[in-house]
Amino acid sequence: MPLTPPPPRRPLTLRDVSEASGVSEMTVSRVLRNKGDVSAATRQRVQEAAKRLGYVPNKIAGSLASSRVNLVAVIIPSLKNMVFPEVLAGISAALEGTELQPVVGVTDYLLEKEESVLFEMLSWRPSGVIIAGLEHSEAAQAMLAQAGIPVVEIMDVDGEPIDACVGISHRRAGRMMAEQIIDAGYRRVGFLGTKMPRDHRARKRFEGFTRTLAKAGIEIADQDFYSGGSALAKGREMTQSMLERTPDLDFLYYSNDMIGAGGLLYLMEKGYDIPGQIGLAGFNGVELLDGLPRQLATMDACRKEIGETAARMIAGHYADGPGSFENLVELSPKLALGDTLIRT
Amino acid sequence: MPLTPPPPRRPLTLRDVSEASGVSEMTVSRVLRNKGDVSAATRQRVQEAAKRLGYVPNKIAGSLASSRVNLVAVIIPSLKNMVFPEVLAGISAALEGTELQPVVGVTDYLLEKEESVLFEMLSWRPSGVIIAGLEHSEAAQAMLAQAGIPVVEIMDVDGEPIDACVGISHRRAGRMMAEQIIDAGYRRVGFLGTKMPRDHRARKRFEGFTRTLAKAGIEIADQDFYSGGSALAKGREMTQSMLERTPDLDFLYYSNDMIGAGGLLYLMEKGYDIPGQIGLAGFNGVELLDGLPRQLATMDACRKEIGETAARMIAGHYADGPGSFENLVELSPKLALGDTLIRT
DNA sequence: TTGAAAGCGCTAACAT
DNA sequence: ATGTTAGCGCTTTCAA
Numbered sequence: 001m002p003l004t005p006p007p008p009r010r011p012l013t014l015r016d017v018s019e020a021s022g023v024s025e026m027t028v029s030r031v032l033r034n035k036g037d038v039s040a041a042t043r044q045r046v047q048e049a050a051k052r053l054g055y056v057p058n059k060i061a062g063s064l065a066s067s068r069v070n071l072v073a074v075i076i077p078s079l080k081n082m083v084f085p086e087v088l089a090g091i092s093a094a095l096e097g098t099e100l101q102p103v104v105g106v107t108d109y110l111l112e113k114e115e116s117v118l119f120e121m122l123s124w125r126p127s128g129v130i131i132a133g134l135e136h137s138e139a140a141q142a143m144l145a146q147a148g149i150p151v152v153e154i155m156d157v158d159g160e161p162i163d164a165c166v167g168i169s170h171r172r173a174g175r176m177m178a179e180q181i182i183d184a185g186y187r188r189v190g191f192l193g194t195k196m197p198r199d200h201r202a203r204k205r206f207e208g209f210t211r212t213l214a215k216a217g218i219e220i221a222d223q224d225f226y227s228g229g230s231a232l233a234k235g236r237e238m239t240q241s242m243l244e245r246t247p248d249l250d251f252l253y254y255s256n257d258m259i260g261a262g263g264l265l266y267l268m269e270k271g272y273d274i275p276g277q278i279g280l281a282g283f284n285g286v287e288l289l290d291g292l293p294r295q296l297a298t299m300d301a302c303r304k305e306i307g308e309t310a311a312r313m314i315a316g317h318y319a320d321g322p323g324s325f326e327n328l329v330e331l332s333p334k335l336a337l338g339d340t341l342i343r344t
Numbered sequence: 345m346p347l348t349p350p351p352p353r354r355p356l357t358l359r360d361v362s363e364a365s366g367v368s369e370m371t372v373s374r375v376l377r378n379k380g381d382v383s384a385a386t387r388q389r390v391q392e393a394a395k396r397l398g399y400v401p402n403k404i405a406g407s408l409a410s411s412r413v414n415l416v417a418v419i420i421p422s423l424k425n426m427v428f429p430e431v432l433a434g435i436s437a438a439l440e441g442t443e444l445q446p447v448v449g450v451t452d453y454l455l456e457k458e459e460s461v462l463f464e465m466l467s468w469r470p471s472g473v474i475i476a477g478l479e480h481s482e483a484a485q486a487m488l489a490q491a492g493i494p495v496v497e498i499m500d501v502d503g504e505p506i507d508a509c510v511g512i513s514h515r516r517a518g519r520m521m522a523e524q525i526i527d528a529g530y531r532r533v534g535f536l537g538t539k540m541p542r543d544h545r546a547r548k549r550f551e552g553f554t555r556t557l558a559k560a561g562i563e564i565a566d567q568d569f570y571s572g573g574s575a576l577a578k579g580r581e582m583t584q585s586m587l588e589r590t591p592d593l594d595f596l597y598y599s600n601d602m603i604g605a606g607g608l609l610y611l612m613e614k615g616y617d618i619p620g621q622i623g624l625a626g627f628n629g630v631e632l633l634d635g636l637p638r639q640l641a642t643m644d645a646c647r648k649e650i651g652e653t654a655a656r657m658i659a660g661h662y663a664d665g666p667g668s669f670e671n672l673v674e675l676s677p678k679l680a681l682g683d684t685l686i687r688t
Numbered sequence: 689t690t691g692a693a694a695g696c697g698c699t700a701a702c703a704t
Numbered sequence: 705a706t707g708t709t710a711g712c713g714c715t716t717t718c719a720a
Binding site: 060122287 | 423448463464
């Protein structure tokens with residue numbers, strides 16, 4: 001009895017579907033892409049054959065032939081910092097319904113790695129690039145400028161974008177928080193942050209913050225920077241040691257909510273009166289922390305909106321032509337006073 | 345005065361580098377890939393020309409010609425659950441130094457989306473697939489089986505893998521926790537979890553947990569499931585309402601550490617004696633929570649190790665041939681008693 | 689050590 | 705509505 005031949009180890013091609021359906025490769029291609037006019041009868045035969053065989057189109061070949069790659073390169077520093085998955089969610093949401101798909105590359109906050117990841121991604125000839133920050137190596141800037149595709153730099157607007165840009169001003173965010181703190185009457189302010197020379201956004205917030213305090217005649221009374229380890233635990237430790245060193249502080253500004261939460265938990269345990277005796281604020285507005293005993297004052301960095309806007313810029317470039325959108329969008333971080341910063 | 349010609353809008357090709365360096369395309373290709381013998385002099389001229397022009401190779405064309413795509417498709421349910429970025433970190437680490445690169449697809453815990461993401465990724469002809477879970481649609485299973493590339497299903501080993509598999513047994517994890525709780529003398533146990541019919545791993549833990557309790561003659565005294573919202577806040581709310589409903593509970597088992605942390609914070613505020621009056625445990629061992637006032641009992645799901653092992657399986661397949669590795673690896677979740685489960 | 693020819697699997701453009 | 709032809713930019717293979 002004749003056996004059915006074993007399934008081929010070689011991936012199927014359009015030709016296989018063409019032969020199985022008795023229709024030319026070109027028409028099969030049309031059906032599979034819903035392009036051009038194909039009679040309902042032919043369409044059905046082709047679809048049936050493709051499904052029966054389990055045909056998966058080869059996008060490598062398709063992209064080469066059409067010189068269109070429906071990928072958007074998204075380059076971010078990390079996935080462990082909740083901020084970036086949220087930006088990504090915004091990007092995915094905005095790309096939903098278009099042909100475009102995000103592809104993520106991670107730099108670990110390393111400029112050299114950013115460069116190599118960028119090179120790698122550009123070699124796939126994506127339709128656009130969304131990249132975190134405005135600071136890149138010269139080579140990276142050259143690549144982006146030469147790529148001939150829309151480039152959106154996100155998260156930060158304090159600098160010179162290569163092409164388009166959407167984000168918040170971190171200098172302004174630092175300034176806004178400083179103003180709140182001053183208005184609320186705090187005077188002995190400590191700063192706790194990350195030891196990340198590469199985190200330009202944190203640096204800019206710090207600068208905006210200290211300058212605004214300085215204008216009001218206030219100097220940072222103490223500061224400390226950590227690296228590595230669990231942020232919650234670090235916030236705890238740093239808060240403890242800072243208050244031992246400088247007991248008369250009446251406000252602590254944390255460069256992210258996670259270490260702020262650690263500080264909050266520590267101070268509550270120690271019986272500090274918050275925000276009377278000491279006020280607290282973080283940065284980012286991570287929903288993750290909503291269930292803390294007190295709601296930490298913070299500032300929302302508009303992460304989802306940034307992702308959505310950036311993605312719409314790229315999609316718009318192809319749908320409505322270049323220049324169909326504002327190419328420099330500054331969003332306004334929203335202040336949330338929570339329970340740890342006295343209302344003015 | 346003659347102007348230098350404007351930079352071409354068209355991306356550069358090998359041909360451009362060939363012309364600029366006066367060397368054949370083939371030799372340029374050899375230099376750029378470090379393949380075959382090229383004289384040092386030629387090599388240098390080519391590299392110089394490529395760098396000067398800012399040439400970025402076209403991997404689309406390269407992959408089509410060589411029919412090798414150095415991409416590993418990684419398909420996971422979400423990026424917001426810290427677990428998956430950690431698995432990813434393990435994958436990236438293990439792929440470092442190989443030619444292979446991970447590319448991530450997200451399913452949002454939806455089987456249909458998993459299917460479409462898988463189809464999309466397979467159409468790029470990756471060198472391997474790493475996919476979370478053992479439960480897939482029939483079509484997805486067929487695609488994976490037909491793809492002709494190594495497939496590693498991760499996170500879970502309770503089921504039938506298509507090809508290779510690495511993870512923990514969630515049934516066993518549930519059982520282990522139940523045994524600890526029983527040994528510690530707790531008898532009135534409540535369960536708090538996520539309302540995710542698609543989260544098979546949480547379901548299996550729950551099953552292993554309840555069955556083991558049942559064997560010891562203990563029935564779950566109360567249970568509740570949430571969906572959406574901040575996990576910390578939900579843990580808080582659910583704990584409160586459960587204890588109002590069933591005040592005599594002496595243990596709460598949470599399906600993840602985040603809601604467990606919410607519960608812990610709530611109970612500490614209310615002045616419960618933990619773990620004397622009531623014991624607590626979560627699941628996952630998220631480092632994120634290391635700074636809590638008490639260390640929550642939990643179980644490490646070996647996330648990084650899972651990622652590393654899966655990636656090594658794919659890399660090994662190409663480096664040392666198929667069958668060069670164990671294709672079914674069960675890791676042992678490590679129990680961490682913390683401060684919320686009495687030691688026996 | 690270098691080059692020339694052929695073709696990867698598909699689609700744009702042009703027939704019919 | 706369907707088919708044919710000619711590449712897309714690279715790498716494989718073979719020849720020099």
